[in-house]
Amino acid sequence: MHILIVEDELGIVQFLQQGLEEEGYQISTAADGAQGYELSQNEPFDLILLDWMLPKMTGIEVCKAIREKDKITPIIFLTAKDTVQETIEGLKAGANDYIKKPFSFEELVERIKIHFRNQQQDEILTLGSIEINLAQYLVLVNEEEVSLTHREFELLCYLVKNKGKVCTRNQIIEDVWDIHFEYDTGVIDVFMNAIRKKLNLKIEQDYIKTVRGVGYIAND
Amino acid sequence: MHILIVEDELGIVQFLQQGLEEEGYQISTAADGAQGYELSQNEPFDLILLDWMLPKMTGIEVCKAIREKDKITPIIFLTAKDTVQETIEGLKAGANDYIKKPFSFEELVERIKIHFRNQQQDEILTLGSIEINLAQYLVLVNEEEVSLTHREFELLCYLVKNKGKVCTRNQIIEDVWDIHFEYDTGVIDVFMNAIRKKLNLKIEQDYIKTVRGVGYIAND
DNA sequence: TTTATTCTTAAGCTAAAATTAAGAATATAA
DNA sequence: TTATATTCTTAATTTTAGCTTAAGAATAAA
Numbered sequence: 001m002h003i004l005i006v007e008d009e010l011g012i013v014q015f016l017q018q019g020l021e022e023e024g025y026q027i028s029t030a031a032d033g034a035q036g037y038e039l040s041q042n043e044p045f046d047l048i049l050l051d052w053m054l055p056k057m058t059g060i061e062v063c064k065a066i067r068e069k070d071k072i073t074p075i076i077f078l079t080a081k082d083t084v085q086e087t088i089e090g091l092k093a094g095a096n097d098y099i100k101k102p103f104s105f106e107e108l109v110e111r112i113k114i115h116f117r118n119q120q121q122d123e124i125l126t127l128g129s130i131e132i133n134l135a136q137y138l139v140l141v142n143e144e145e146v147s148l149t150h151r152e153f154e155l156l157c158y159l160v161k162n163k164g165k166v167c168t169r170n171q172i173i174e175d176v177w178d179i180h181f182e183y184d185t186g187v188i189d190v191f192m193n194a195i196r197k198k199l200n201l202k203i204e205q206d207y208i209k210t211v212r213g214v215g216y217i218a219n220d
Numbered sequence: 221m222h223i224l225i226v227e228d229e230l231g232i233v234q235f236l237q238q239g240l241e242e243e244g245y246q247i248s249t250a251a252d253g254a255q256g257y258e259l260s261q262n263e264p265f266d267l268i269l270l271d272w273m274l275p276k277m278t279g280i281e282v283c284k285a286i287r288e289k290d291k292i293t294p295i296i297f298l299t300a301k302d303t304v305q306e307t308i309e310g311l312k313a314g315a316n317d318y319i320k321k322p323f324s325f326e327e328l329v330e331r332i333k334i335h336f337r338n339q340q341q342d343e344i345l346t347l348g349s350i351e352i353n354l355a356q357y358l359v360l361v362n363e364e365e366v367s368l369t370h371r372e373f374e375l376l377c378y379l380v381k382n383k384g385k386v387c388t389r390n391q392i393i394e395d396v397w398d399i400h401f402e403y404d405t406g407v408i409d410v411f412m413n414a415i416r417k418k419l420n421l422k423i424e425q426d427y428i429k430t431v432r433g434v435g436y437i438a439n440d
Numbered sequence: 441t442t443t444a445t446t447c448t449t450a451a452g453c454t455a456a457a458a459t460t461a462a463g464a465a466t467a468t469a470a
Numbered sequence: 471t472t473a474t475a476t477t478c479t480t481a482a483t484t485t486t487a488g489c490t491t492a493a494g495a496a497t498a499a500a
Contacts, residue, residue: 071338088324088330110312136384136386137431150434185491187490187491189445190490192447210446369478405480406457407478410458410459410480412458413459430456433487433488442499445496447496447497448494453490455486455488458483459482468476469474470471
């Protein structure tokens with residue numbers, strides 16, 4: 001999650017940046033309104049923290065400018081302007097929240113999380129640098145999309161879901177192929193081969209190992 | 221827009237109800253936590269205003285209970301509990317905002333509006349260069365109007381609303397056809413075929429892909 | 441080295457999806 | 471209401487993706 005901080009007081013910027021990075025967010029900063037608006041147009045942010053009093057463009061102006069095109073990205077005002085009228089002006093400009101200085105950092109974090117709650121509900125499995133998006137039936141290897149067939153996808157998911165445990169050929173045939181009797185063709189091998197070929201992992205990325213005589217195991 | 225007020229102090233309830241009705245909202249009220257939770261389960265509200273100190277169930281308990289099933293409906297705490305710790309507790313329970321008494325009615329209205337902003341704007345859906353106007357049942361492809369039948373329109377909307385996620389055949393039959401048992405004729409295929417034919421997209425505009433063995437996915 | 445296991449490849453087969461057409465159901469107009 | 475047009479559904483046909491098999495190559499174990 002990538003957050004843009006638009007604030008001119010260096011002390012506050014550093015305080016926010018450090019705290020939010022510790023929370024696991026990626027942070028970009030802008031020291032004046034114009035630069036903040038500029039940045040917001042060049043790359044997509046997941047949330048924007050905005051001061052009111054800024055050089056070149058005020059926070060209100062930045063907020064309105066962003067909202068002309070983008071109605072979605074959450075914007076939170078973070079400002080010493082604490083009258084009701086100012087709060088209302090900020091919210092009317094299109095902000096999603098308005099927090100008055102001095103504020104509690106912990107409360108800020110909770111208020112930030114509110115906006116991410118609704119977005120993060122897609123289930124994602126990972127195996128090393130492999131990312132599996134279950135909702136999209138999508139596999140990313142080192143950020144690159146790899147297209148697997150349905151069976152390949154299911155087999156990979158099965159191994160990843162059982163990360164750290166050896167999956168025997170029998171278990172795989174049972175659970176992935178749904179065959180409940182002795183079955184010993186080379187199907188699994190063929191599919192493992194196809195998956196490995198498509199994932200095209202480097203030698204040091206040996207996330208999927210074969211356990212000779214038994215089956216396979218995934219591990220990051 | 222229908223708002224539920226859960227608050228035991230009659231004076232505040234009347235004040236809120238009158239003010240919000242003047243703003244054009246439909247209001248329901250509950251005088252204790254248990255009744256508030258009960259109401260929230262029986263009919264869908266667009267937003268819930270929640271006091272903290274309530275008879276029978278506290279606001280926190282109501283909030284958590286609602287959030288067990290429903291992660292979406294905005295919940296705003298409106299309470300005299302004004303410490304940082306309490307605010308955080310409220311937000312962590314799943315609330316979307318936390319307003320401290322005494323509050324400005326005007327600010328409350330603005331904060332309520334924030335949550336409706338996002339809902340009301342999806343009158344128009346887009347998928348690449350396809351534009352779907354829900355209010356007019358109108359579809360534009362590269363600015364050109366395309367006339368779809370009702371079912372075709374619904375199916376297309378469903379895919380677009382779930383943009384980025386694979387829609388399985390079962391989900392489609394459930395949600396678009398409203399059939400709740402195993403049903404495996406070729407209807408979906410026929411309609412997908414009709415939609416694709418009518419949209420008449422170029423090869424590079426492959427916004428609607430079939431996911432073999434699973435279903436379909438829309439993506440711009 | 442011998443033997444067993446796993447990997448790789450390619451060809452045939454199977455099942456899923458696309459297409460088409462025709463009849464049933466529903467909506468619209470006369 | 472009846473007549474007409476539109477839309478929906480079913481079913482048969484064609485096409486295509488991908489699953490399976492089997493056989494030889496490569497690799498690991500004995």
